[in-house]
Amino acid sequence: MFLLPFLILFALFLVLPLAYAFGLSIFEERLVGGSTFVGADNYLHALRDGAFWAGIRRMVTFGVFQIPVMLGLALVFALVLDSGLVWFRSMFRLGFFLPYAVPSVVAALIWGYLYGPTFGPFTQLAHYVGVPPPNFLSESWMLASIANIVTWEFVGYNMIILYAALQAIPSELRDAGAVDGARAWQIALYIKIPLIVPALLLTCIFSIIGTLQLFNEPSILQPLARGVIIQSYTPNFYAYGLAFTNQEYNYSAAVSFAIGAVVVVGSYVFMLATNRGRISR
Amino acid sequence: MIPLGRKSTGASRLWRTKAATTALLILFLIYSLLPIYYLVVSATKDNATLFSSFGLWFASSFHAFSNLHDLFAYDNGVYVNWLWNTAYYSVSSALGAAFLSTIAGYAFAKYRFPGSTFWFAVILGSIMVPQTALVIPTYFLLSKIALIDTPLAVILPSLVSPFGVYLMRVYAEQSVPDDLLDAARVDGAGELRIFWSVAFRVLVPGFVTVLLLSFVATWNNYFLPLVVLSTPELYPLTTGLASWNALAAAGGGAHSLYPLVITGALVAVVPIIFAFLFLQRYWQGGLTFGSLKD
Numbered sequence: 001m002f003l004l005p006f007l008i009l010f011a012l013f014l015v016l017p018l019a020y021a022f023g024l025s026i027f028e029e030r031l032v033g034g035s036t037f038v039g040a041d042n043y044l045h046a047l048r049d050g051a052f053w054a055g056i057r058r059m060v061t062f063g064v065f066q067i068p069v070m071l072g073l074a075l076v077f078a079l080v081l082d083s084g085l086v087w088f089r090s091m092f093r094l095g096f097f098l099p100y101a102v103p104s105v106v107a108a109l110i111w112g113y114l115y116g117p118t119f120g121p122f123t124q125l126a127h128y129v130g131v132p133p134p135n136f137l138s139e140s141w142m143l144a145s146i147a148n149i150v151t152w153e154f155v156g157y158n159m160i161i162l163y164a165a166l167q168a169i170p171s172e173l174r175d176a177g178a179v180d181g182a183r184a185w186q187i188a189l190y191i192k193i194p195l196i197v198p199a200l201l202l203t204c205i206f207s208i209i210g211t212l213q214l215f216n217e218p219s220i221l222q223p224l225a226r227g228v229i230i231q232s233y234t235p236n237f238y239a240y241g242l243a244f245t246n247q248e249y250n251y252s253a254a255v256s257f258a259i260g261a262v263v264v265v266g267s268y269v270f271m272l273a274t275n276r277g278r279i280s281r
Numbered sequence: 282m283i284p285l286g287r288k289s290t291g292a293s294r295l296w297r298t299k300a301a302t303t304a305l306l307i308l309f310l311i312y313s314l315l316p317i318y319y320l321v322v323s324a325t326k327d328n329a330t331l332f333s334s335f336g337l338w339f340a341s342s343f344h345a346f347s348n349l350h351d352l353f354a355y356d357n358g359v360y361v362n363w364l365w366n367t368a369y370y371s372v373s374s375a376l377g378a379a380f381l382s383t384i385a386g387y388a389f390a391k392y393r394f395p396g397s398t399f400w401f402a403v404i405l406g407s408i409m410v411p412q413t414a415l416v417i418p419t420y421f422l423l424s425k426i427a428l429i430d431t432p433l434a435v436i437l438p439s440l441v442s443p444f445g446v447y448l449m450r451v452y453a454e455q456s457v458p459d460d461l462l463d464a465a466r467v468d469g470a471g472e473l474r475i476f477w478s479v480a481f482r483v484l485v486p487g488f489v490t491v492l493l494l495s496f497v498a499t500w501n502n503y504f505l506p507l508v509v510l511s512t513p514e515l516y517p518l519t520t521g522l523a524s525w526n527a528l529a530a531a532g533g534g535a536h537s538l539y540p541l542v543i544t545g546a547l548v549a550v551v552p553i554i555f556a557f558l559f560l561q562r563y564w565q566g567g568l569t570f571g572s573l574k575d
Contacts (some may be wrong), residue, residue, distance in 0.1 A: 002388035002476065006381040006446065007400070013438045014407055017418035024418065077306065085295075086302040094558075095310045098317065101557040103501035105519040106546045109526055110316040113323070113543070114336070121319070121336030156313065184298075205409075213411040216503050220523055223530035236413045240508070243417050252417060260414025267409050 018260070024253035042254035051232035052255060056262075058143065059234055063211040066147040071203055073151070074158035079188045081159075082166040093163070096156035104153060108220035111149045112137075116224065137225035146217045150210075158203045165199035166192055201274050205267045212263050215240065235259050317550075324348060324544045328537045348544040355541055362514050363521040364548070367500060370432065370517055374439035375496035382442050382491045383484055386449025387476065391462065401450070407443045412504055420508045434509035435517070439499045445491040452487035453480070490563045493556065500553055518549040 028038040046052050080086050081093060099107065115136035117123050126133035136145045169192060177187040193200075215236040222229040231241035236259060242252035315337075322339055323331060327347065330340035352360050388394075389401050419438055423429045428437075457480050465475045481488075503519040510516055513524065522545050529538035 002384040002392075003400075006385035006441075009381065009437070009441050010404065010407075010443075013419060013441045014410065014415065014443075017415045017422060018410065020422055021414060021418035024421070073309070077309070080302050080306065085298050086306060087299060088303065088306075092306045092310060094561075096313050097557075098554065099313055101497070101554050102317070102550050103503070103519055103553070105501070105503045105523055106320075106550055107316070109522065109542060109546055110320050112526075113539075114316060114319060119332045119336060119539075124335055152313070152316065155309075209409060209411060213413045215413070219503075219507075220526060223527040226530075236411075239413055239417060240504075243420075244508070249421070256413045256417050260411050263411045263414075264406070264409050 018257075021253045021257045021260075024250050025257050026254075028250050042251050043258060045251060046255055046258055051230075052235065052238060055232045055235040055238050059211055059214060062143055062147060062214070063208060066150060067204065067207045067211065069147075070151045070155055071158055071200070071207065073155050074203070075162055075193075075200070077155070077159045078162035078166055079192065081163055082192070083184050083188065085184060093160070096159055098156065099153050100157040102153070104149075104216040105220055107153050108149055108217045111145070111152070112221050112224045115145055137221065137228060139228050142221070142225065142228050146214070146221070149217050150214075154207070154210075158207075161203055162196060162199055165196040169195050201271070205270060208270065209263055209267060212236075212259060212266070320543060320547050320550070324540075324547045326540060328540050331539055331543075344540070345544075348540050349548075352541050352544045352548065356513075359513055360521065360541075360545055360548075363516050363518045366432070366515060367517040367519075367549070368552075370435045370439070370506075371496045371499040374436050374499040375492045377436070377440040378442040378445055378495040379488050379492035381440055382445030382449045383481070383488050384476070385446045386451075386487075387453045387457070387480060387484065389446070389450040390453035391457065391459070391480070404443045404446055408447065416505050416508050419505075423509060429509055430511050430515065432515065435499075435502075435506050438505060439495070439502070442491065442495055442498075445495065448491060449484070449487050452490075453484060456483050456487070486563070489560075493560055493563050496556070497553060518545070522546055522549065 025042050026037065026039055027035045028041065029035055077092070077096060081089050086092070102110075114120050114122065117133065117135060117137065120136075122136070123133040135141060173191060173195070174187065177191045182190070213236045214234045218229045218233045218237050219240075222233075229237075231245065232238040235255065239252050239256040239259065242248045242255060246252075319337060322337065325343050325345040325348070326334060326340050327342070327344040330342060330344070334340035389397060415438070420429065423434050428434050461479060461483075462475055465479050470478070500517075501519065502517070503523065506517050506520045507523070510520065513521065516524070522542055525538050525542045525545065529542055
């Protein structure tokens with residue numbers, strides 16, 4: 001009785017769209033004969049689609065560099081705040097977290113203008129000093145520029161999660177290290193970090209999921225960097241373009257369903273792998 | 282003298298460590314706040330000074346009020362619509378999502394019924410289903426029932442919060458004692474009545490957490506409204522600002538839109554920052570819940 005309202009909406013807006021996407025993805029709209037069952041054709045098409053794979057590769061590159069940097073920073077800050085070896089703790093906690101409150105659309109807009117070649121302050125500074133201005137919105141810089149925006153948005157968020165996990169460590173365990181004469185960094189490395197592995201894994205999974213469905217930042221930066229962010233820049237952006245620019249609904253459904261499957265399977269495998277690692281240790 | 286000297290070097294070492302870590306964190310604090318500072322500074326400039334003055338400092342003339350005026354007047358005041366829509370979508374989605382999550386989480390925590398484990402596993406698994414896989418098919422489904430390009434197209438999908446259900450289940454398990462429910466049952470109260478007058482009161486902090494998280498999620502959502510809405514008057518702030526940004530970047534006469542995008546972005550951020558500052562207790566509870574419970 002209490003569950004029914006949620007389950008109905010859950011079925012309507014989660015299960016049904018998924019099922020429908022899957023249904024769309026195994027058909028093809030033909031000029032003659034309308035909708036035809038094509039089985040796995042759309043998926044095979046995606047497997048052979050260079051643009052789709054380029055997007056996936058871009059996201060993997062992105063994730064391999066951005067996630068460790070972001071989580072590394074978040075972990076270091078969380079440890080520093082937790083150790084108490086710093087002044088103004090609550091100011092840092094709030095200040096680092098503030099970017100998370102900024103909608104990613106607005107974050108991408110601000111950074112897009114900061115990067116900008118016309119009135120961006122970095123360009124202005126470069127002109128003032130007399131060095132060639134860095135073109136953050138060029139093809140070679142773009143991925144790093146987006147990575148910076150995402151890092152800016154989420155370091156504080158991840159830091160708060162890790163900080164809370166650190167605060168939950170029983171004080172006997174911390175004190176034991178201190179009594180043995182361990183330095184603060186030794187306590188951090190050998191006592192605290194192993195104890196917050198579950199929280200680290202959680203942040204890791206959320207980051208992987210977020211990376212694989214990157215959409216807002218490239219979508220906002222696209223008009224500012226014409227020609228650099230192509231329609232297939234990220235897989236998610238590609239699925240959107242396929243549906244609403246190219247009107248290839250069936251293929252778009254296959255692509256978005258494939259992304260969904262990759263995300264779910266990917267995070268599941270990640271959890272299994274890390275769980276097994278923990279048990280065998 | 283000597284022990285005293287050693288003691289003071291120990292203290293000064295501690296002082297140096299603290300100074301070093303504080304300096305490091307201050308550097309990152311500058312990085313964290315710089316874009317927000319830039320937004321505030323730029324919102325005081327008109328189009329000419331935006332291009333001619335240094336981006337990280339104020340221009341000689343002050344245009345914040347004229348920018349605000351232009352922002353609310355431009356295109357028949359469409360920005361006011363966006364502001365109102367965002368508030369409307371966020372508040373109704375948040376209330377609905379928090380309520381649905383609370384009753385569902387309560388049901389999972391306090392009742393045993395056939396398939397409860399199965400359903401909970403399905404809901405838990407669906408946390409990982411990316412928005413991409415849902416939004417585009419949702420668009421097709423909603424257009425079949427003529428709900429596309431209506432406020433409901435944004436609100437209805439936002440009501441489903443699997444993470445909220447998970448959160449409320451854990452919360453209900455920990456905070457609602459079974460004895461309390463049994464006592465009410467012995468007194469002859471019906472299940473609905475028990476929920477309303479006994480359980481819900483205890484669940485309020487969890488309810489507020491889910492409320493806040495859903496509010497922020499809807500306030501910041503861009504992909505869903507971008508796909509399901511096509512009438513600019515129905516846009517929320519995110520989609521609206523993005524459309525102005527695209528116009529401004531397209532060049533031509535639309536260049537004068539930049540100050541509006543910047544001022545509009547600032548106005549869009551202020552309420553959410555206040556929500557975070559004043560409700561700290563609740564969002565910290567929500568963000569940290571999942572990681573603590575392992």
